[in-house]
Amino acid sequence: MTKRPILNPLFLALSIVVSAPTLAASWCTNTGPGPLGQLRNEVNKQLLPQSRAIERVHTEGTLPHQGIRDQSLEAKKDWPLMRDLALLWQKQHQPGDLAALSRLLNDWGTRYKPSFNPVDETGLDAYIDAYAMTRDDLAPPIRAVAQRFIRELGEGYLNQMEHNFKPGDGRWINNWNSHRVKLATLSAVALEDPAMFARARAQFIEQLGRNLRPGGSTVDVEQRDALHYVVYDLEPLTRAAVAARLRGQNWLVFKGASDASLENALDWLAPYAKGDKTHEEFVHSHVKFDDQRREAGESGFSGLWNPQSATGLYAMATLLNPKYAAVSERLHPMGGWMAACWGR
Incomplete structure (x- = not known):
């Protein structure tokens, strides 16, 4: 797998592309404020100075404290956090939210190596959501990292279903x-x-x-x-x-x-x-x-x-x-x- 470059999103996030978001507008149809207080509280509780990004997560088929389950559950807290940050940015346009989101999109997009275990990775829908809601506002290098990662994920799962299907495996x-x-x-x-x-x-x-x-x-x-x-x-x-x-x-x-x-x-x-x-x-x-x-x-x-x-x-x-x-x-x-x- 080609190593993806690690960027500095804290600076890149300031280079906001000013354009009329198309995908972002349709991905989420609520034009009102929504429960922003709840989202803000969750972000304040979960956001760390550094991302929790790791190379692999694994919780499927494990009991509490087995293998890397506990570490994985901690790392996965970043996934819904990205979606919450994207929603807050979309509603309030606070630069700190876009900077934090950019850091998370970049770190997970460059560090994580998809295992294509769908039970472990189903929560990455939040990464895709976050990108889709903020695509036109992301600095181009961050956008490119997210696009590469999402393509790797989507193509990988499609290739598995198209070529690796095993009729006898439930x-x-x-x-x-x-x-x-x-x-x-x-x-x-x-x-x-x-x-x-x-x-x-x-x-x-x-x-x-x-x-x-x-x-x-x-x-x-x-x-x-x-x-x-x-x-x-x-x-x-x-x-x-x-x-x-x-x-x-x-x-x-x-x-x-x-x-x-x-x-x-x-x-x-x-x-x-x-x-x-x-x-x-x-x-x-x-x-x-x-x-x-x-x-x-x-x-x-x-x-x-x-x-x-x-x-x-x-x-x-x-x-x-x-x-x-x-x-x-x-x-x-x-x-x-x-x-x-x-x-x-």
């Missing part, structure tokens, strides 16, 4: 692949790359056929007996569909080879999210690791499924079809970065 049809699709789609839309977007769209449709059942359930719920994993399937696919709107396409109604659609799956989960139905989690899971996490006392791996875990999912689904607004409001009104980006 990680190529379950939630893992949904996260691959999300990162590839967001990368394509953020880079405004039609060829990459067409490839991501093809993989989205393939995943519908592999992961979703015609009646609306998912492969993961069959394997894990947990709505926790239904949400984990649908969140990345819904996020990809939200991004696809910027290309003028409605992925909510697309159907895969099994005649399943994202809309059917969201409709299937809705009665549970509203509390009309309940589900005891992981009782008949076929995955040993679920037992290990339950025994380790990790929250959410036993007892009734908590519908509040679908709050973000249905907040995004409402952007695709207002029929989900009733579910979303019943769970919790859109808040945090989503409200700052998409709220009304």
Whole structure:
């Protein structure tokens, strides 16, 4: 892998390009202030003088304090921080926010080496969000670093799905692949790359056929007996569909080879999210690791499924079809970065 140059964003951030942002304006549709106080408090709490950027993160398949899990969780605090800084810059235009964001975009874009483990890296959607919201305001060298990194991420996941697919390995049809699709789609839309977007769209449709059942359930719920994993399937696919709107396409109604659609799956989960139905989690899971996490006392791996875990999912689904607004409001009104980006 070619070594990427490390730049000094504290100085480069001052070279703001004055132009009319196009992608930034459409990436987030909320023209009001949103919950800026909440975002500012989070930034004040999490922002350090230096970035937390490391070469690799790994939390997938690990229990607390195993391997580099703790170090990775600490490093990952930078990822949503970048999105919060981008939203604050977009709303308030304080130079310190752009300088801090530029430092983080540069450090992670030059130091981190993608592992293409989608469970470990799904949170990098926040890096893509931050770039997309501030692209036209970033100093050209910072913009170039972010673009190279996002292209490496998106192309890498597309190449994996197109050339490394293993039919007998569940990680190529379950939630893992949904996260691959999300990162590839967001990368394509953020880079405004039609060829990459067409490839991501093809993989989205393939995943519908592999992961979703015609009646609306998912492969993961069959394997894990947990709505926790239904949400984990649908969140990345819904996020990809939200991004696809910027290309003028409605992925909510697309159907895969099994005649399943994202809309059917969201409709299937809705009665549970509203509390009309309940589900005891992981009782008949076929995955040993679920037992290990339950025994380790990790929250959410036993007892009734908590519908509040679908709050973000249905907040995004409402952007695709207002029929989900009733579910979303019943769970919790859109808040945090989503409200700052998409709220009304």
